[in-house]
Amino acid sequence: MPDMHNSPRLLIVLSLMLAAVVACDRGKAPETPAAAGAPGAVSPEPGEAPLDEGPVELNDVSEVTADYVIGISFPPSAMKYPGLAAELKRYADDARADLMQAVAARSPEETGSMYDLSLTFTQVTDTPLVFAIAADGSSYTGGAHGSPLLARFVWLPGENRRLRAADLIAEGEGWDAVSSMVRERLHTALSQRLDADDLEPAERSRMMRDAGRMIDDGTGPEAENYSEFEPVTGADGRVTAIRFVFPPYQVGPYSDGEQVVELPTELLLPHIVPEYRKLFADL
Structure with missing residues (x-):
């Protein structure tokens, strides 16, 4: 029989066994919040929004x-x-x-x-x-x-x-106006690029037609076509223009890269939802 005074490991095992017996005598312990997930976490009820997980860390x-x-x-x-x-x-x-x-x-x-x-x-x-x-x-x-x-x-x-873009401008006439202004500027920029390339007339006509079709397809009067935008601000912090940014393929071939159209406040303000006009510079 081993000497218990010289067997620390045996003492530890016996202590754990005793603790288990006591726990059984007391019945099953109630489930704690940590038992259902991370330590201290409380799961939301079905149908409820997820609980706030706190601030995140942005690490490179x-x-x-x-x-x-x-x-x-x-x-x-x-x-x-x-x-x-x-x-x-x-x-x-x-x-x-x-x-x-x-x-x-x-x-x-x-x-x-x-x-x-x-x-x-x-x-x-x-x-x-x-x-x-x-x-x-x-x-x-x-x-x-x-x-x-x-x-x-x-x-x-x-x-x-x-x-989001859908918050800024209401559906209907507002996006119709934005679409028209953006298309006009993109078509003008396309024409200027093709002129600078000094192409043969037939080739220029073909590229103008093909790229122009991409512009029209990518600038329909729907908010999702203008989802990527940047506010341009003045010295007072108010918005002086909105810069719509289009990734490659949306309004032109990959070779044209990212394209940008900037619309100033005086053109946009009549179409801005009243709630957000306070963000824009006074005219």
Whole structure:
């Protein structure tokens, strides 16, 4: 028989067994909030909105492996508004998840360029009325070139929420007017680019027709076509113009890259929802 005074491990085991017996005698302990999930977490009732998980951390990512490269960067100011920071993180996490899914599905026999994700978040506006972050980058998972990544996040500090294009301009005549103005400027810019290329008349006509069709298809009077926009602000912090940003393929071929149309306040204000006219400069 072992000497209990010289067997610390045996004493520990006996203590644990005794604790288990006491617990059984007392009956089953009630479930604590931590038992259903993370420590201290309380699950929402069915149908309720998820509970606030608190502020998120936006950490730059630099990851290099034999199969892929990832680079993601955030400006320090992106942490000013936790709700906005959560949206930025969600966008970055989704882009990373898409890349990793492609990496996992890649055939071992496939050779060629390394897969990569490059994503940069940049502050474009910071006033008491509006705060905006631009996300730009690309994800390469094979093919001739990478897939563009482009998003704009406009935050209203006073309301602690994101401002979307559908909030800013009401459906109907407002978007009809915006569509008409944007199309006119894109067609003019296209014509000027083709003139600078000094093309043969037949080739110029063909490119004008094909690219013009892409402009018309990508600038219909629906809010989703104008979802990526930046507020341009003056010295007083009010909006003096809206810059609509279009990724490659929406209003032109990949070779044309990102395209931008800026509409000044005097043209936009008649179509702005009354609730948000306070954001704009006085005329």
